[in-house]
Amino acid sequence: MRQANPLSALRRLTTEAEVEATVGLPAPVIVLKQISALDEGCRTVLARCPIAAVGYRDADGTSRTTFIGGTPGFARVHSPTRISFSLPGPGDPRGPVSFFFLLPGVGEVLRVNGSVAARKGAETTVDIQEAYVHCAQAVLRSRLWQPPVPSEPVAGITGDGPLCRPGVVEFLATAPFLALSTWDDSGGSDTSPRGDRQAVARVLDSRTLVVPDRKGNKRADTLHNLLRDDRLSFAALVPGRSGVLHVRGRGAITDDPALLETMALRGMPPHLALLIDVEHAEVTGNDAVARSRPWAPGAHVDRGTVPDLMALGGKHLAAGSADAEGGPPVFLLKAVGAIPGMTRLLRLVLNRLYSSGLRKEGYEDVEPGSGGRHRGFRRRRPADAGRPVAGGRAEDPLREVRVAEVRGETPSAVTLVLEDVGENPGSFDFRPGQFFTLVADIDGRPVRRAYSASSAPGSSRLEVTVKRVEGGRFSTHANESFQVGDRLAVRGPSGSFHAEQRPPDEIVLVAAGSGVTPMMSMIRTRLAVPGHDRIALLYSSRDTQETIFAEELTRLAKDHPGRLSVTHVLTHRDGRLDADGVRRWITGLSPAPGAHYYTCGPVPLMDAVQDVLTGRGVPAELMHQERFTSGADTGTVGTVPQEMVVEEDGRPVGTVVVEPGQTLLDAGLAAGLPMPYSCTVGNCGDCTVRLRGGEVTRNEPNCLTPQQKADGFVLACVSCPLSKVTLDIIDP
Numbered sequence: 001m002r003q004a005n006p007l008s009a010l011r012r013l014t015t016e017a018e019v020e021a022t023v024g025l026p027a028p029v030i031v032l033k034q035i036s037a038l039d040e041g042c043r044t045v046l047a048r049c050p051i052a053a054v055g056y057r058d059a060d061g062t063s064r065t066t067f068i069g070g071t072p073g074f075a076r077v078h079s080p081t082r083i084s085f086s087l088p089g090p091g092d093p094r095g096p097v098s099f100f101f102l103l104p105g106v107g108e109v110l111r112v113n114g115s116v117a118a119r120k121g122a123e124t125t126v127d128i129q130e131a132y133v134h135c136a137q138a139v140l141r142s143r144l145w146q147p148p149v150p151s152e153p154v155a156g157i158t159g160d161g162p163l164c165r166p167g168v169v170e171f172l173a174t175a176p177f178l179a180l181s182t183w184d185d186s187g188g189s190d191t192s193p194r195g196d197r198q199a200v201a202r203v204l205d206s207r208t209l210v211v212p213d214r215k216g217n218k219r220a221d222t223l224h225n226l227l228r229d230d231r232l233s234f235a236a237l238v239p240g241r242s243g244v245l246h247v248r249g250r251g252a253i254t255d256d257p258a259l260l261e262t263m264a265l266r267g268m269p270p271h272l273a274l275l276i277d278v279e280h281a282e283v284t285g286n287d288a289v290a291r292s293r294p295w296a297p298g299a300h301v302d303r304g305t306v307p308d309l310m311a312l313g314g315k316h317l318a319a320g321s322a323d324a325e326g327g328p329p330v331f332l333l334k335a336v337g338a339i340p341g342m343t344r345l346l347r348l349v350l351n352r353l354y355s356s357g358l359r360k361e362g363y364e365d366v367e368p369g370s371g372g373r374h375r376g377f378r379r380r381r382p383a384d385a386g387r388p389v390a391g392g393r394a395e396d397p398l399r400e401v402r403v404a405e406v407r408g409e410t411p412s413a414v415t416l417v418l419e420d421v422g423e424n425p426g427s428f429d430f431r432p433g434q435f436f437t438l439v440a441d442i443d444g445r446p447v448r449r450a451y452s453a454s455s456a457p458g459s460s461r462l463e464v465t466v467k468r469v470e471g472g473r474f475s476t477h478a479n480e481s482f483q484v485g486d487r488l489a490v491r492g493p494s495g496s497f498h499a500e501q502r503p504p505d506e507i508v509l510v511a512a513g514s515g516v517t518p519m520m521s522m523i524r525t526r527l528a529v530p531g532h533d534r535i536a537l538l539y540s541s542r543d544t545q546e547t548i549f550a551e552e553l554t555r556l557a558k559d560h561p562g563r564l565s566v567t568h569v570l571t572h573r574d575g576r577l578d579a580d581g582v583r584r585w586i587t588g589l590s591p592a593p594g595a596h597y598y599t600c601g602p603v604p605l606m607d608a609v610q611d612v613l614t615g616r617g618v619p620a621e622l623m624h625q626e627r628f629t630s631g632a633d634t635g636t637v638g639t640v641p642q643e644m645v646v647e648e649d650g651r652p653v654g655t656v657v658v659e660p661g662q663t664l665l666d667a668g669l670a671a672g673l674p675m676p677y678s679c680t681v682g683n684c685g686d687c688t689v690r691l692r693g694g695e696v697t698r699n700e701p702n703c704l705t706p707q708q709k710a711d712g713f714v715l716a717c718v719s720c721p722l723s724k725v726t727l728d729i730i731d732p
Contacts, residue, residue, distance in 0.1 A: 037080035041312040050292035055181025055191035058091030063233035070291030096189035105300025107136025108309035122441040133313035142176035142195030148240035159206025166640040178236040182225035212270035242290040242670035243659030249278040265362025285659035290670035398489040428462040431498035433518040440488040449474040452518035467514035494678040497626035512540040512601030540577040579608040600626040642721040665716040682718040694725030
């Protein structure tokens with residue numbers, strides 16, 4: 001049985017009159033700047049915003065707060081009152097939902113409240129009810145966008161409460177910023193930013209936290225909501241880490257003098273505090289934080305591409321004052337805003353007010369910016385900013401695309417036709433035969449798989465053909481669930497299996513099953529250009545129904561006699577294609593001495609082709625093979641955050657915390673470390689690193705050679721740490 005908490009004796013505030021007596025009432029301008037639909041300024045912010053906090057409740061009433069996004073424009077605006085975005089979960093959001101949108105480097109946030117209108121898989125549509133600009137105090141207090149402060153050793157706590165879960169106390173000790181979600185009793189929700197120096201939420205015992213409530217704009221939405229419904233949730237961030245601490249529980253408001261005094265800054269205690277009775281606490285990796293990399297050099301938004309948020313708030317105030325009594329005169333607000341240079345001047349004045357107000361609260365070293373900047377602080381350039389990284393791979397380029405067409409090829413294979421999101425789609429440039437990594441949210445989790453392009457390069461549409469594999473999460477989803485308009489991301493191209501830059505006069509292709517997809521790209525590319533070259537394809541399928549591209553191959557061979565010949569082997573009729581069958585076909589083909597040979601299919605077939613070609617004296621440089629592995633899902637994953645030290649040829653490069661469920665590569669990229677990579681799914685070997693110390697998961701099979709494994713090399717993209725690890729990113 002749970003024992004009574006001695007903290008229950010602390011005085012609580014239980015009425016609005018008590019809260020207002022301490023906090024006061026907001027000025028009219030605070031309320032008047034709310035708008036009921038997204039204007040052009042808000043839409044510009046959303047187009048540039050890579051990450052947001054969101055609070056929602058699922059079907060059983062569980063409160064949840066997390067961070068979503070990953071790339072600018074992740075929140076898609078369908079109309080001034082409707083947006084959609086990917087919300088992987090957990091839980092199925094229902095009813096009211098609230099956000100604040102963060103622009104890296106900017107102090108103010110854009111807050112949006114609404115309700116869930118539709119849900120399709122992870123794609124969530126929200127009807128907007130209100131939007132407004134929130135001041136920069138929470139970001140300034142936390143120094144959210146400044147380089148992280150080294151953490152100090154943390155004393156453990158005793159007890160059996162949820163705060164004793166792995167990594168929770170350590171995370172709280174260095175988390176200066178959180179998103180706090182509350183709800184009222186009339187269908188409203190609020191997610192607000194909270195920030196403080198070093199630790200925004202402090203541990204009182206194994207199940208109790210306290211969050212100081214310092215002076216702000218006096219809206220006090222959180223406080224008023226808790227008087228009606230004490231259920232809450234929050235998600236906390238630590239600068240430099242890509243993990244998120246998720247907490248939910250029940251909150252109360254206290255003005256206990258002794259407790260407030262423990263949170264005083266330079267003798268200035270907060271006027272109130274939130275006591276949180278924690279029911280659940282867990283540190284997890286967060287894809288939105290990892291992909292957006294908000295603390296990486298160069299991540300801060302260019303001030304010329306977004307409106308000054310406080311100037312945007314002024315426009316909202318003018319719009320709200322037009323229909324309200326007691327507000328500032330509309331003509332005066334518009335006249336002031338139209339004066340050249342006024343926005344810059346107001347920003348300077350506001351920054352001084354921020355500094356003055358925060359110093360009065362006890363904060364030191366507040367730097368709200370200068371020279372007209374509106375980023376909320378003067379950013380210090382990291383010592384290694386701009387330093388070249390290994391392999392030139394400083395970024396993690398995911399390209400957002402939409403499904404333009406889903407074309408059935410066989411009963412168990414579809415072609416996904418992909419194009420860029422937006423009005424001006426770019427082209428997909430690659431070498432025929434290369435593959436792309438596709439990333440999609442499936443059942444609330446990002447899943448990555450590599451598929452060869454089956455289309456010719458240079459088009460504004462990329463085609464990848466996916467054959468369903470028994471038990472395959474991505475392939476099953478692609479064949480059963482993808483629809484036109486669905487969004488996913490691609491990375492690439494990758495792979496060394498591709499046509500030569502100077503094509504030979506003759507190429508010989510051997511494929512089985514879906515191994516024909518890279519061959520199709522080569523065939524389409526070669527035949528699109530007039531010539532006298534020769535292409536021969538030996539293609540093994542189970543039966544005619546399962547022969548991918550059967551009709552097109554027949555048509556192309558008919559349209560290009562003398563250039564393309566296709567020989568089909570149907571295993572249900574002819575038996576499995578083996579070395580003798582390959583040898584007879586090649587002997588009858590009589591390839592020219594300089595012909596290049598490409599093979600893609602099951603390993604036994606590729607081994608048989610290699611043996612035949614070697615026996616015929618074909619040089620190794622003329623033989624090309626594509627070997628796919630299925631190592632994208634890590635089997636065993638750690639449940640505790642682990643430290644990862646990265647070296648380059650023995651020289652220290654950086655240290656990062658790998659969150660539970662994260663791979664070594666994801667954690668390194670999120671921290672801006674120079675991790676080599678290409679496909680990110682264990683197929684190409686570009687992410688091979690040497691494990692100098694510690695233990696990691698080792699997925700089998702993978703593309704590493706036995707000698708590489710014996711020498712201590714691992715694939716960073718599919719390995720998770722089971723202890724503190726040290727990696728060396730030397731060339732294997």
